[in-house]
Amino acid sequence: MTLVRRGRSIAVLGFLLAGAIGIIASTQTWLTVERADAGEAILVPGASALPLLAPLSLAVLALGLALSIVGPIVRLVLGVLATAAALFLGWTTVQLLLSEPVDAVAPTVTETTGLAGDAAIADVVQTIELSAWPVVTLIGWVLLLAVSLLVLVTGRSWRSGGRRYRTDAAHETQTAGPVDAIDSWDDLSRGTDPTR
Numbered sequence: 113m114t115l116v117r118r119g120r121s122i123a124v125l126g127f128l129l130a131g132a133i134g135i136i137a138s139t140q141t142w143l144t145v146e147r148a149d150a151g152e153a154i155l156v157p158g159a160s161a162l163p164l165l166a167p168l169s170l171a172v173l174a175l176g177l178a179l180s181i182v183g184p185i186v187r188l189v190l191g192v193l194a195t196a197a198a199l200f201l202g203w204t205t206v207q208l209l210l211s212e213p214v215d216a217v218a219p220t221v222t223e224t225t226g227l228a229g230d231a232a233i234a235d236v237v238q239t240i241e242l243s244a245w246p247v248v249t250l251i252g253w254v255l256l257l258a259v260s261l262l263v264l265v266t267g268r269s270w271r272s273g274g275r276r277y278r279t280d281a282a283h284e285t286q287t288a289g290p291v292d293a294i295d296s297w298d299d300l301s302r303g304t305d306p307t308r
Contacts, residue, residue, distance in 0.1 A: 122263050124260075125260075130252065134169025134173075135170060137158045137169075137249040138157065139159070140158055140243070141155045142156055142158045143213060162201065162205065168197045169201070171197055188265070195257045201253065214237065
């Protein structure tokens with residue numbers, strides 16, 4: 113496998129893993145709402161906390177599959193699109209981690225309790241606890257997409273570097289000839305280099 117194909121495989125694998133992490137995370141519990149009325153805790157999945165999580169992760173997954181069959185220009189465009197989609201999800205995840213995510217739990221609270229309106233929901237919600245899934249998803253997106261985009265952008269330099277290395281190696285093989293050990297020692301003792 114050449115360096116270019118190996119790099120393409122790494123990029124495709126990175127996008128596929130990023131999309132898979134997002135899809136799996138959308139089905140897991142991201143937020144746990146402890147109720148003020150002593151009722152059963154409300155579990156909010158990733159798809160409810162971030163409505164765009166599942167469709168954009170699916171799009172990243174599809175773009176990762178497309179990377180393996182398209183040309184280099186389209187591959188780079190798809191890589192940028194997939195990275196933009198996942199970075200958008202990453203940014204919304206950061207906002208969710210840093211803020212009090214009452215708006216993110218409101219639809220699930222309304223569906224569970226039948227209450228609507230900010231005041232009614234605020235009366236029900238006592239505390240909101242974040243699970244580990246937002247952090248895992250965010251770290252996975254950042255690492256996988258950074259590596260994948262880096263591989264896509266630097267793929268041509270890998271190819272040119274490999275071609276230059278092969279050319280230099282072939283040139284050295286052609287120009288290097290047999291050297292007599294005795295003559296070499298004599299030449300070296302006179303201050304000359306027999307290999308030049």
